[in-house]
Amino acid sequence: MPLQAKQYRNHKPIIQIYTLVYAVMAESVVSFVLDHLSQLAAREANLLYGVEDRVQSLQYELQMIKDLLNTTKRKKGMEHTLLNQIRDVAHMAEDVIDTFVAKVSIYKRRTILGRMLRGFGQARLLHDVAQKIDKLKSTLNEIRDNKDKYDAFREATNQSTAEEEEEKERLQSLHKLRRDVEEEHVVGFVQDSKDVVKRLQEGGSNLKIVSIVGMGGLGKTTLARKVYNSSMVNDRFDCRAWVYVSNECRVKELLLGLLKHLMPNFEQQRKSSKKGKKSSGDINNMNEEELKKQVWNCLETKRYLVVVDDLWKRQDWDEVQDAFPDNNNGSRILITSRFKEVALHAGDDVPHYLQFLSEEESWKLFCRKVFKGENRPSDLETLGKQMVQSCRGLPLSVIVLAGLLAKKEKSQREWTKVVGHVNWYLTRDETQVKDIVLKLSYDNLPRALKPCFLYLGLFPEDFEIPVMPLLQKWVAEGFIQDTGNRDPDDVAEDYLYELIDRSLVAGVMLNGRLETCQVHDLLRDLCISESKEEKVFEVCTDNNILIPTKPRRLSIHSDMGHYISSSNNDHSCIRSLFLFGPRYNVGGREWKWLLDECKLVRVLDFGSNSCLKIPSNLGNFTHLRYLRIESDDITFVPDSILNLWNLQTIEWSNWWPYSIDSISFPVQMWKLKHLRHFNVGLNVKLRGRCSELDQKMWNLQTISSLVLNEQATSLIKKGTFPNIKRMEINDDEDELPNLLQSLELLKHLNKLVICITTRESLSEQVTHFLHNLETNGVEVVINFNKEKEYFHRAQILGLC
Structure with missing residues (x-):
């Protein structure tokens, strides 16, 4: 043949x-x-x-x-x-x-x-x-x-119908099978960990740089995290900090990330600027050199450990190394990189080269993920080891392969199918072993999860993706269908948990809740390549501004002004636009470009770009479902926003906390019938005349931070928000006692945040009401003078 x-x-x-x-x-x-x-x-x-x-x-x-x-x-x-x-x-x-x-x-x-x-x-x-x-x-x-x-x-065939029913049942019961997200057990890094810790301990009092080098997917970050969290390292250093670099290093963001670790009151200092003013002494207003000096000052008198994770270029190290003082305190810097020359450029010591897992270690890691401590069928061992061997000791491939097989029936018939596909990949190109299981795992994702997974490639490398906004974007994109009577946000969360369970996404828990998630850069590369082929989305950087295709979604990772000036692409088909480039002030020119070029946009996320104004014709984005804006200057939202009849989520934040007191929003917000989340980081003052009609916003689930003026009080009393789950209200005018009966009717409320001036504003009537809410399972948070203070029933009753 x-x-x-x-x-x-x-x-x-x-x-x-x-x-x-x-x-x-x-x-x-x-x-x-x-x-x-x-x-x-x-x-x-x-x-x-x-x-x-x-x-x-x-x-x-x-x-x-x-x-x-x-x-x-x-x-x-x-x-x-x-x-x-x-x-x-x-x-x-x-x-x-x-x-x-x-x-x-x-x-x-x-x-x-x-x-x-x-x-x-x-x-x-x-x-x-x-x-x-x-x-x-x-x-x-x-x-x-x-x-x-x-x-x-x-x-x-009858088989296709049966498989459809099986898929439907799987999605319906998925939320019952959710389990806690735990960090993957580390296998094969015992000796590596000891060696790196020993290197950090050795040497004199001078600053020493230790590096871990290995290809993508070998577990450099996992090893560094194991070392970073070890008790021996914890006891040795006065302070520790961790910062991601990645392929597109942004020095200012890197330095701010360091300060977040090094300054306990970092967030408070960000909020310390006077209202309406931006002092040159404010952290957010500093240039790179000033931020380096700030980092230097934080580290100068301490024995510190700083992890610089995923360093790609020598020039990136040259730009940040001045921030680290050699203070003769025995301080250390731990670098992870794919490139030996980068590690040698940063430090004189020979790097610690991370090796592939042995066959025994790979099999052990595989079994932990697939069988989760249960007895494994002996007849599957040969097939399992055959597949694990094909991963060539790459931990990421082992984990993803295990995540794939953990979802399949543990039988020779099912595992034999996977063996055949893995073998095909190997005969195709043995130099691309790391792609074998990654592509196969994507191909085997349930139909509903494919677009959700690919969507993660829109975000920058090593980006910590906030979970709730991500789920709301999935809903706005139309990825969450056939939910039955369940809330789409809950179904979206189930999808994310399944991606985590398949080891395609890493989740970060905070206070028992999934707060952020990340995708490994190799998997992100897979998302980008698959999306480009399927015209799902394109990622635009300074190197590929002239995108030849017409994607439905576009993620711009370059300066917005530079993109507008340089790109002559057709944007008429854009349904989602993300701006992740350097911080940029969005003014009239940019809004005109958006309204002219992206008329059909459904999801619009300005990222960290600051909007200087909101155009009066904002309502021309007829199909807009998700809007995220960051602004320090906008105090007035035009009535045209009420024309966005498809709008589901409004996310509004400001870079300079409390730089402006409040933002004015039309009281006829009830016209936004499909609005689900109205999250504003400023005091929202409703303006205009209230309607005599009792209008309902049946879909609204979250609202913040609503000032209790005449208009807001009227809407709450009329029961405008019958299905609200989370509400944040600012009671500057002592309106709360008049609303207790109306708030009591909110049967779906599970969290109430109240901002009041002083503790004395809590009358006995209000205190008793809050006590009843907590008894009924509602989380109550009171902010005194804008500072959040969580308290329990005893604190409410005692006003302590």
Whole structure:
């Protein structure tokens, strides 16, 4: 048999997996578009006036395509070109309808005279969209009627139906199976740990730099963390600090990260600036040299240990080394890097080279993850060791492989399938061993988890991703479907826990709750490569500003102003935009670019960029669902925000805490019927006249920090927030006693935060009410003079 034919025969199973992945992605896109059109037709049918019949027929065509994909996705051989066609047509359909809806919503907000003047344009718009829909339907008909490409897929099997039911049951019961996220047991680092600790202890009083070198996935960070937390290291040093560097080093952020560890009152100093003023002595206002001096001052008199994790470039070390004093106290710096030359450049000592795990260590690590202390079937040992051997001692590959098999039936039949796929990867390219299990684990993710996992590649390398905003973004993106009666946020959290359980994501717990998560840089690379191929998203840096594709999501990791000036890409299809570049002031020029180029955006996250203003036509982002803004200057939000009828989450924070007293928001917030989270780090003062009608915000779950003025008090008394779970209120005018009866009716409330001026503001009536709330399981937090103070029942009763 010719070698090429033999290779094709051996590769056939994995080619079939690729085909299924393409089919799943195409079906997911079609499903989302159908769901989007259905919601639009149900909630805002008036916006489709004039084309509703064509939209309905387009839905019918898309549903037929979806049914076809559903009944054939378990089969093999569908052409990638065809699947890409289906995905692209679904995206085009979404763009056509969303563009039409955005224009109609603006048209309907005009005055009668304005509508008359633009009546001709509206008629032309109806004609154009009707033509585009008819063209899309013709394309879908051609795809569906091309039987030659579907003959291999026509049969639907009972097995596919059974697997669908099994998948549904798995997702429904997932929340019952959640368990605590624990740090992975370290295997094979016993001697390594002793060696590194010994190096840190050896030597004189001069500053010494110790380094750990190894390829990605070998466990450099895990070893460094084990050393960092060891009792011998803890007892030796006066203070410790840990900072991530990564491939894109940002010196200012790195120095601020060090100060966060080194200054116990770091957050308080950030908040110490006078209201409305920014002093040159404030930490956040310092330049890099001033921050280095601040770090130097913190370390000068101490015996310190600083871990510089994932150092990539020699010049990055050159830019930060001046912050570390050689104070003759026996201080140490521990560096982890992939590159020997970087480690040798930073210090004179020979690096500690991290070795691959032995076969025995790899097997031990694998068994811990797969069997979790239970007895392992003896008939699986041969197959298991065969797969573990293919990982070539790379801990990350072992852990991810184990996470994959932990979710599968522990039988020879299931494990034999995985063995075949791993072997195919090995025959493909033995130099890319580290990619074997990573790609296979992604391919084996449940359909619902694939987009959630890929989404993590949008964030910068080594970025600590806040969990709650991430879950809210997943909901806004439409990733969380078929939730039944469960809250979408809870289902999203289940998805994240499963990704953690599969060792694809690392979770960080705080006070018993999952606060942040991270993805290993090798897995992040996988997310980026898969997303680029599937047109899910693109990450833009200074090196690739001219992106040739048209992604649905764009994450800009460069200066926003530089990107706007340099990029001539088409952004009309952008549905999600993330700005993770250096801190930048977003003004009128940037807003104009956003409103002109990204009209259909659903998720808009400004990152650390500071917004100087909010445009009066913000409401033109008709499809916006998630908005995150950071600002020190905005005190007024225009009424046009009430036109964002799709809005689900508002995240509003300020870099300079308390730099402005409050922010004004229209009282008609009840018009935002789909708003779920209204989280503002400033005092929110509602303005305007209250409606006489009793309007309900059935979806609102969290609100902060609401000032109890006349308007806010009126909304609470009218029961505007019946399903609120977390509420933060600022009672500067002693309105709280008048609201107790209304607050008592909030049956879903589980946390109440109250900001009051003094302890004396707590009347006996209020104290008794808070006591009852705690008895009923509500967490109560009182902030005196803006400083949070958690207290229990005895503290409430005693006012201590």
